[in-house]
Amino acid sequence: MTKEFGIGMIGYKFMGKAHSHAYRDLPMFFPQVARPVMRAICGRDAEGVAQAARQFGWESFETDWRKLLERDDIDLIDINAPSDAHKDIALAAAAAGKHVFCEKPLALTLADSREMLQAVEAAGVKHMVGFNYRFAPAVQLAKKLVEDGRLGQIYHFRAWFLQDWIVDPEFPLVWRLQKEIAGSGSHGDLGAHLIDLAHFLVGDMQEVIGMSETFIKERPVPSSMTGLSAKGSKDAPKGPVTVDDATLFLTRFANGALGSFEATRFAPGHRCTNSFEINGSKGSVKFDFERMNELQVYFTDDAEDVQGFRRVLATDPAHAYAEAWWPPGHTIGYEHTFIHETVELMQALAEDRQPVPNFHDGVKCQQVLEAVDLSIEQRRWVRIEEL
Amino acid sequence: MTKEFGIGMIGYKFMGKAHSHAYRDLPMFFPQVARPVMRAICGRDAEGVAQAARQFGWESFETDWRKLLERDDIDLIDINAPSDAHKDIALAAAAAGKHVFCEKPLALTLADSREMLQAVEAAGVKHMVGFNYRFAPAVQLAKKLVEDGRLGQIYHFRAWFLQDWIVDPEFPLVWRLQKEIAGSGSHGDLGAHLIDLAHFLVGDMQEVIGMSETFIKERPVPSSMTGLSAKGSKDAPKGPVTVDDATLFLTRFANGALGSFEATRFAPGHRCTNSFEINGSKGSVKFDFERMNELQVYFTDDAEDVQGFRRVLATDPAHAYAEAWWPPGHTIGYEHTFIHETVELMQALAEDRQPVPNFHDGVKCQQVLEAVDLSIEQRRWVRIEEL
C-alpha cells in the first residue's frame, strides 16, 4: 500500500506552480513512490489563492499560513513564498511538528538559515531545500561519473549562470531587485544554484574571493508585479536597485580543485544558461541547462583517434529517472527537475530518512554566499570556516 | 464558465500515457481552454487497465471499447490502440455520435482512412489526428515564418527521422515490426510525421518516388511486450520482419519546391532525430526534435557582416504556448507537444469547429505513404492524385 503525506503549500506564483505540478504528476509517473496529497495552498490574496487552488488542484486554500500548521491532515509544509518569509514559517512549522520543504535560498542570512536548521533538527522533522537542478538526469549522470571515479581526481570546476531579463534599463524594480526581500540579486538567485551544484559534484570549499556590480543603479518602480514579470512605465518614479546585477568569485575546494563562478542577469542572449564544466584527471563533463537533456562527456582513455566530447542524451534507461518518462530521445523539460526533486522528498518521508539536499545543504550554500559577500566587502580572501 | 467534454480513451500504453497526461495537465496550464473530463479508459486486460486508470487519473475503466460508446457522459473517443484497431473503433464512434481523436496513422490503408473520414463527416462529429510534432513551439515558429512570407518562396524541404532502437539484430519481433498490425515500419511510423510536417509547412505534394529496405529479415519472437520494449531471448524462434527498416523518397511539391525524406530505425546514435530544413528565397529554418525547444533561423537580409543561423530558443512570450509554461530559457519536453495538441482539440470542441490536423490531414498523409509504397513496388514516379 502506497503511503500518503498531506501537503500544505505557501506561495502560488512561479515556484508555487512548479511545485504544484510536481505533486500532481508524481503519482502518475512514479506510482511506486509515496503519494503527496494536495491538502491546502496558502496565499494572502484570497481571490488569487482560491483561483490557484482550483487551477493547480489543491483540495482547499488558506490566506493565513498559520492555519496550515493547525491542520492535522497536513504532514509537510512547502515554503515557496518570497525569501524574506522563509524563516518565520519554517520555525513555526518545525515547532508544529511539520516536515518542511523550503525553496532556496533558505533565508536572507546565514544566521537565519542556521536558526532554521537548528529548529528542524530540534523538532526532529524532515527538511529539504529546493535545489532542483541537481535532479536533471544529465546532472545526475555527472554526479555518477564523479562518484564512480570515472573522471579521476577533480582539478577544476567552472560554472556560470547567465540570464538577460533585466538588461533593459527600463525593466522595473521588481522584488527580486530589492535586498530586503530577495536577500541578494544574481548572487543569491543564480549563484546559489551553482554553489549547490559545486557542493553536490565536487565537495566543500575552503576559501573564496569575489566581486560584484550593479550596472543599473535605479529603475522605475512598478505598479504591479507577478513572478518575474511586472508592469511599469517610463514615467514611473525610479527607486534604487539594492542587489547585485552580477557577482563573480573564485574558490579553492577542500580537495584542491580550483573553482570559478559567474552569475549575471546582464548577458544578452542567455535566457537561462546554467552551465558548468568539470575537469578531472581522467575526463571532463560539460552541462548547459538550456540543453538540459544533454551531458558532454570526455574520457582520456578513449582510443587515440576517436577522442572527443560525447553528447550524451540522458534519456536512456541507464539514466536517472528516464524510464519513468518516454522512450530514449524523447526529452523532458524544466518542470521535471521539480518532479524528480519531489520523488526524493516523498521517498525520504516514506523511508523515514532525511531527504537530500536538506537544510544542511541550504546552510552550506548560504555560508558560501555570505563568505563571498564578506570577501567583496573586505576585498580579501575569506575562509569558509570563518563564518 | 469553462466548458467540459467527457473523454473515453482506448489504449493505455505509450500513447495512452502521453494522452492521459495531456488531459491531466491541460486545466492547470491552460485554464481558459475547455476542460477534458477523464471519464473512462479502456483496454482488454482488466487488471492492466484498472491499474492504468488509477495511475493516470481516469474516473473509470472498461474492457470492451463498445461500452464507451454507450455512455452519455463521454463526448469524445480518443483512439490510441494499435493501428489495426483504429478503423473499427472510429466508424463505431462516429456512428454513435462521438467526436473522435485518433492517433496516427489513421488506418492501415488509404481506403480505410478514407472510409473513416467519410464516416466522421457523415456523422457530423469533430475529428482530429495525432500529429503531435506540429505542436512544438519551435515548429509553430517555423510555420509562422513561412506563413508570413519571411522565408520567401520555398525552394526545398528536406526531412529525416532517424532512430536506432532496432539496430541490434537480436532485438525481438515486436508488433511494430509486423505489417498486419503496424501497417508499415519506419515509413508509417516515422515518415508519416515528416509527411505531415511537410504538408503543414510547405503544402501539397505532386509526385513521389521512393525506395526501402529491411536490413534484418528475421528476428526472435518475443515472449511478451509493452510499448516499444519487449522481452526476448537469443534462443527464441525467429519470425519474419514484414515491414521496412528504412524508407527514402523524393517529392515535388505543388508549389515547385523539391523534397527529400528519410525515415530509418537503423541510424546508430540517433535516438529520436526528427529533423527538417526549409530553404526559401529569403531565408531558411532548421529543426531537430532532440533539441525541440530550438529553431535555427537564417535571413538573407541580415546585415552583411553578421549573417548566420540564429539559434532561437522558442521559450519567449513571442512563441506559441510559451507563456503558459515557465520563464524564457526554461525548456519543455516531448509530452508538451501532446498538451498543446489537446489545447487545439478542446478549443475546437468549445468553438464548434474542426480541429486541425484532422482526418483530412490523416488521409492526405496516408495517400502519400501509399503513393510512396506504390512507387517502390512499381519502381516509378507516382502522382499523388493517382490514389
Place this chain on the structure above:
Amino acid sequence: MTKEFGIGMIGYKFMGKAHSHAYRDLPMFFPQVARPVMRAICGRDAEGVAQAARQFGWESFETDWRKLLERDDIDLIDINAPSDAHKDIALAAAAAGKHVFCEKPLALTLADSREMLQAVEAAGVKHMVGFNYRFAPAVQLAKKLVEDGRLGQIYHFRAWFLQDWIVDPEFPLVWRLQKEIAGSGSHGDLGAHLIDLAHFLVGDMQEVIGMSETFIKERPVPSSMTGLSAKGSKDAPKGPVTVDDATLFLTRFANGALGSFEATRFAPGHRCTNSFEINGSKGSVKFDFERMNELQVYFTDDAEDVQGFRRVLATDPAHAYAEAWWPPGHTIGYEHTFIHETVELMQALAEDRQPVPNFHDGVKCQQVLEAVDLSIEQRRWVRIEEL
C-alpha cells in the same frame, strides 16, 4: 635525395590559386615527399597569367597550353581550366607523355571522360582527378573507421552539399550557370563531390533515380567575371540559365546500403555545407565541411550511460596528415585539402604508381552523374551499368 617533378599548370583563377599554393607549401610541410617544381603556368590572357605567375611563384608562364607539352622540364600537366577544356588538354598531354592531374569534373560527358581514361592508360602516364575533399583529415578518419570495420556493415549514406551564392535572382549568368561550359550546375559542381565521397567511403552504386530544378530561369548577362564572382547590373539583358539549381537523387549501393544525395545552390545560410552521414551496424559518423576539422563519431558498444556522438577534432597525431601541421587543436582550412591531395600525387609519382583518386574515379563519378541525368530525363530508375 628527394625526387623532383616539373609541373605545368593550365588555369590561374580559383583552382589555379589553390593548386599553386599546394605546390608552394608541400616542400615546407612534407619535405620527405617528392618536390613539385613550379615550371610554368598557362592562361590565354598574357597580362593576367604573367601577374599570376609572379604572385603564385611559377618560374615562367605560357599563353598557349600546347607549349607546355613541348617542354622537357615539365613532367606533369595540371588542368584546372574551365571544364569544357579538360578533354583536349588531357588527350594532348597524354600523347606527349606527360602525367595528368585534372580538376573535377573530368569532362563534360561520360564518353569524353572515358576517352580521357583510355588515353592516359594507353600512354602509360600517371593520372589523378581533383576530388580534394577526400583529403580532409576528418574524412580520412571516416574512411579508416569504415575500412577497419569499426562502423560494421554500412546501411545508409546520406549526403548534402548546400550553398547559397546564387539565391539572389539578380546574380549574373556566370559560366558555371551555362551548360556548354560547365556541363551541369549544382549536380556536377557539388553533387560530383558527394558522389566521389560515396564511392570512397561506401563503394559502388547499383542504381539511381533523381530530380532537379532550375528555380531562376533567366539571369542578367555579366559584363566581366572571375572565379565565382562577377559584375552585373540590373539593367543588363537576361540570358537563360541552362544548368540545374538543385539536383536530388536516391541510390542503392552494391553492398545493399541506401543512399540519399542533395546538391543545391539555393539553401540560404549555407555557404559551403558539404556534409555526409554514414550509419553502420556498429556506429555512425557525421561530417560537415564548414567544420572540416571535426568528425562526429558514434559507437554502439560504448558504455550504456555514456553513449553519444563524439566530436573528434582531427588534429591529433593519430589523424592523417596532422603531424605535419600544428599541435592538437590548432585547426587547418580548405586549402589544406589541396596540399594533402598533392602529397598523394607526388608520392605516387615518386613510387611509380597510380595516385588515387585517378581517372577511373573520375569516370565512375561521371557515370553516376549521367545516370542521374538519364533517370531525370526518362523519369525512371537507371542502373549504373546501363551507361
Place this chain on the structure above:
Amino acid sequence: MTKEFGIGMIGYKFMGKAHSHAYRDLPMFFPQVARPVMRAICGRDAEGVAQAARQFGWESFETDWRKLLERDDIDLIDINAPSDAHKDIALAAAAAGKHVFCEKPLALTLADSREMLQAVEAAGVKHMVGFNYRFAPAVQLAKKLVEDGRLGQIYHFRAWFLQDWIVDPEFPLVWRLQKEIAGSGSHGDLGAHLIDLAHFLVGDMQEVIGMSETFIKERPVPSSMTGLSAKGSKDAPKGPVTVDDATLFLTRFANGALGSFEATRFAPGHRCTNSFEINGSKGSVKFDFERMNELQVYFTDDAEDVQGFRRVLATDPAHAYAEAWWPPGHTIGYEHTFIHETVELMQALAEDRQPVPNFHDGVKCQQVLEAVDLSIEQRRWVRIEEL
C-alpha cells in the same frame, strides 16, 4: 612598386615554422602588401637550422644571432626563440637599428619588457609583439562590433584558454614547465593571449586578483625535446615543475566591466579552447578558437520571435582578410592568424608607422600577468597601476 623588407629570424621550431610560413604565403595572398624577404634564419644547432632554412625557404642561416644584426640586408629581426632569450636579442637588435617582431611573452618579467620597450623607442625602430589571435577574422569581427557600438556598453568579459596536453603525470618536464626558461606556465602561455584579447576588445584593467595551482609537482626529465613534444620514459629521474598548471583571475576594467579569466593545461577534451564571451547592453559575442572561423553574435534588438545567437562564419567578403582567401564558407586555419599578423607588420613598415599590437601591448600584458602573480603571492587585490 611593392616595397621589400629583409627578415632575419631567430628560432626555428613551432613558432619559427609558423612565422616562416607567414612570410612565404604573404606575397601570394596579399600581393599589394610590402614583401618580406626571407634573408636568414638563426639557431644554435647548425645542422638543425640548415635543414630548417632549406625546408622553410630562407636564403641563408646563422648559428649566432649577433651575425644577423650585422647584416645590411636585414631590416627586421623576428624573435621566436625561447622566452628567456627575448630581451637580450631585442635590446641588441634595437641598438643595431633593426625593427623587432617579438613573440609573446615579450620577456620573463615586467621590468625586462619595459626595458625592451624603452630600447626600441629610444632606437626609433618599429616593434611588434606576436599576439596572433587578434588576427582571426572572427576576432576582428568582434572588435568591429565593439568599436562600432553595436554591442553597446560592455558589462562583462569572460575568457578561458583550456588545453590538456600535460594531464598525464608522466608527460615529461619540457622547457615550458620550467620557470627560468618559460617565465610562467599556463598563465603566461595561455592567459597572456586572453589578457591581450581583453585589452584589444574591452580596454584597460584596473585591478586583479588571482589564484593558481600546480597539480603535478614533479615530472620525468626528458632526454630530448622539440616544440611541445618530448621523449621521456617512466624510469627517468623526476624534476620539479616550477610553473603553474592553471591560473584563474578576476578583474575590473577601467570602463566598469567585470572580467573572468581561466587558463589551464588540465582540461581533458580541450586541445586548444581559446574562448571568450563579451556581454554588452545591446548584444553579445562568443568565440572559440577550435571553431576559429565562427563568431556567435546576439543583438537585443532583433525581432522578438527570432532572437538568438547567430553563428556567423567569418569567411564572407564583409569580413577582415576573407577576400584574400577562398569563397564564402571555405574556412581557414591556425596558421592564417600569423599571415594576417604579418600583413599588419609589413603594412606598418611600408607606411612608416608602428604596427599594432606592439611592445606597448606586450608591456601591458606583462603588467597584468605580474599583477596577477603579485595578487596570488600577497593574497589581495592588486591595482594595475601599482606595477
